[in-house]
Amino acid sequence: MREIHTGLIARIEGHGKVSIVLRGDVLENVKMQVVEGSRFFETLIKGRPWYEVPTILMRICSICTADHNLAAVRAVENAFEVEVSEQTRLLRELLMHGSILESHFLHIFFLSLPDLLGFPSALAMKKYYPEELERGFRLKKLGNDVQRVVGGRAIHPEKSKVGGFTSLPTENQLANLKRRIVLALKDALHTVDLILTQDYAEIRDSWGIYSCLMPGRNYDYFGDRILLGERVYEVSRYGEVIVERPISHSTAKRSTTKDGKPIMVGSLARLNLIWDKLPPMAKECYKNSDRFPSYNPMENILAQAIETVASLERCVEIIDELITRGIRNEKRIEIKPKESRGFGAVEAPRGTLYHDIAFDSSGKVKACNIITPTAINTYHMEEILRKEVKVMLSEEKNDEEIKKMSEVIVRAYDPCLSCSAHVIRIKE
Amino acid sequence: MSSIRKVRIKIDDLEVLADPEEKVLDVCRRLGIHIPTLCYNPLLPQERPGSCRLCMVAIGKGEKVYYREACKTPVRSGLEVHTNTPDLHSLRRDIVEFLLARHRRNCWDCPISGNCPFVELCRDYDVECLTVCAECPLQGEECLLSQGEICLGPLTYFGCGAPCPKQGHYCFGCRGLVPHEDIIKSAVEVYKSKGIDLQKVVERMELFSYSSEVIEKFCEIAGVRE
Ligand code: SF4
Numbered sequence A: 001m002r003e004i005h006t007g008l009i010a011r012i013e014g015h016g017k018v019s020i021v022l023r024g025d026v027l028e029n030v031k032m033q034v035v036e037g038s039r040f041f042e043t044l045i046k047g048r049p050w051y052e053v054p055t056i057l058m059r060i061c062s063i064c065t066a067d068h069n070l071a072a073v074r075a076v077e078n079a080f081e082v083e084v085s086e087q088t089r090l091l092r093e094l095l096m097h098g099s100i101l102e103s104h105f106l107h108i109f110f111l112s113l114p115d116l117l118g119f120p121s122a123l124a125m126k127k128y129y130p131e132e133l134e135r136g137f138r139l140k141k142l143g144n145d146v147q148r149v150v151g152g153r154a155i156h157p158e159k160s161k162v163g164g165f166t167s168l169p170t171e172n173q174l175a176n177l178k179r180r181i182v183l184a185l186k187d188a189l190h191t192v193d194l195i196l197t198q199d200y201a202e203i204r205d206s207w208g209i210y211s212c213l214m215p216g217r218n219y220d221y222f223g224d225r226i227l228l229g230e231r232v233y234e235v236s237r238y239g240e241v242i243v244e245r246p247i248s249h250s251t252a253k254r255s256t257t258k259d260g261k262p263i264m265v266g267s268l269a270r271l272n273l274i275w276d277k278l279p280p281m282a283k284e285c286y287k288n289s290d291r292f293p294s295y296n297p298m299e300n301i302l303a304q305a306i307e308t309v310a311s312l313e314r315c316v317e318i319i320d321e322l323i324t325r326g327i328r329n330e331k332r333i334e335i336k337p338k339e340s341r342g343f344g345a346v347e348a349p350r351g352t353l354y355h356d357i358a359f360d361s362s363g364k365v366k367a368c369n370i371i372t373p374t375a376i377n378t379y380h381m382e383e384i385l386r387k388e389v390k391v392m393l394s395e396e397k398n399d400e401e402i403k404k405m406s407e408v409i410v411r412a413y414d415p416c417l418s419c420s421a422h423v424i425r426i427k428e
Numbered sequence B: 001m002s003s004i005r006k007v008r009i010k011i012d013d014l015e016v017l018a019d020p021e022e023k024v025l026d027v028c029r030r031l032g033i034h035i036p037t038l039c040y041n042p043l044l045p046q047e048r049p050g051s052c053r054l055c056m057v058a059i060g061k062g063e064k065v066y067y068r069e070a071c072k073t074p075v076r077s078g079l080e081v082h083t084n085t086p087d088l089h090s091l092r093r094d095i096v097e098f099l100l101a102r103h104r105r106n107c108w109d110c111p112i113s114g115n116c117p118f119v120e121l122c123r124d125y126d127v128e129c130l131t132v133c134a135e136c137p138l139q140g141e142e143c144l145l146s147q148g149e150i151c152l153g154p155l156t157y158f159g160c161g162a163p164c165p166k167q168g169h170y171c172f173g174c175r176g177l178v179p180h181e182d183i184i185k186s187a188v189e190v191y192k193s194k195g196i197d198l199q200k201v202v203e204r205m206e207l208f209s210y211s212s213e214v215i216e217k218f219c220e221i222a223g224v225r226e
């Protein structure tokens, strides 16, 4: 009996490692271990009033803060049957794109690109790829600035509330932002090209079960229905799409389909399922790349790059629409709490994020369940690792190569482990 | 200025020539040496210039050091001045505390909050008894309290620059609550005067400061349950 451990994997969000158990030369088990401490968000939210819910829940993550905020806001609004205005909807979509841009560029340039280009870290790339690195910084900042203008801060957008926004961006601010976004489009297209010219490991996902939310008219990261392959479910029936159960070797739960198969969510899943909603330039990238639909999780990074083009395009459209409509000084919608349960889902950068919150009659939280994209992806990751390690063993690769490859695979999913670890529930 | 005979003085071990009509503070300003002052601030009433005593400097050296207000001390030949010693630091710190102890606490109604000179002083001298309201430019009708929002600005440590209230979001006390009795008292008063339910204030404080001594004191002063 022999074990190979990767140690804590660098360049991902949170702490996790891969353990490979061998008996002789035969693979016994592969474990993706999330070693983050449990975070108990679902418990500590109990008893808090509805208006604090987005404020607290967006602290789950420091990368996709806007996504957690909007998922919680949508859950509360769903529970109390609030309909927001068109302006609020547009601003929320803009906020969402800001978060997508920030998170995707962070992953592309600083976490995954070093793998593709063969460097140990992003800083080591400085000598050979100074322009790329600088572009990365510039683009990521743009994502943060979109969130700052709409949400009030670069992270944790406090302005975005149940029923609307506490204050609105000015038309001037939006116009300035637009100027930068138009410039950034060229940078984003460059990035797609750069990634296209790299070689990936050839990995095939033999299950091919993808899931994402069904978008409205646009590629907008919101939706009230879930796509699981061809099938469609209401968000309130997410329990039929994803079945969760705790496992002993990790603080994240294992999520599978009803019949126990691994699901993949995130950029790759979205492009495979809803690519026809992409705005024109992104659609062109999608078609020209000639790689989709793709069953190779390593191509997640390419999918992310194409999505950044889509988000930049949508940002321009939204800002144009907001400016032609004129920013109206709308008040937030008044909320009347009642005993009820609400579901809110958004497409976070890493995949579908579910918030399910139940309130008592005074509007205090009674129960809460959250499923994060990484929690869904972890099982998929494990299964892919299991397959690949087997292949590597048959090719008689040494331990170091196996370790390195496992890390590269994990990183391709852009996991956010600290988000995935909060799902442990205490028995009452 | 050139026709008058100059005098030679030493500031922080630096020999400088000064005009005999100048005060030590003038020379320091000319040299770019920072000395805190509250007098002569155009935002404040100029009733009694030369009374804040923050401009204290150390004169002389060794055993024979004494402290004087730089704004009132004329230069004279051979004067030796130090502007930044550990003793001066703690002296100025005491002065800031003393001034604040006599200062009104209703920053939410103060016309210069948002530009309050105490903010800088408290930061530089580690005095921890200012609240977010001192940094928040909203006042009177604009203050979120007047709009019926339960803002924790009157109870929360300053230092963030009040980004939330400035954007219309009530302060939820993420920086922690100030355990200063005067501050809690005046906060209770303002909440009462704006007709805000004190029990709700307590609920809000619990988000970031669960079971803090401030909540205990607040409840005691306000006469509400914890
Ligand atoms: S809005 Fe809040 S922080 Fe600003 S002055 Fe009013 S109470 Fe103080």
Ligand code: FES
Pocket: B036, B037, B038, B039, B040, B049, B050, B051, B052, B053, B054, B055, B056, B069, B070, B071, B072
């Ligand atoms: S500046 Fe106030 S006493 Fe000198």
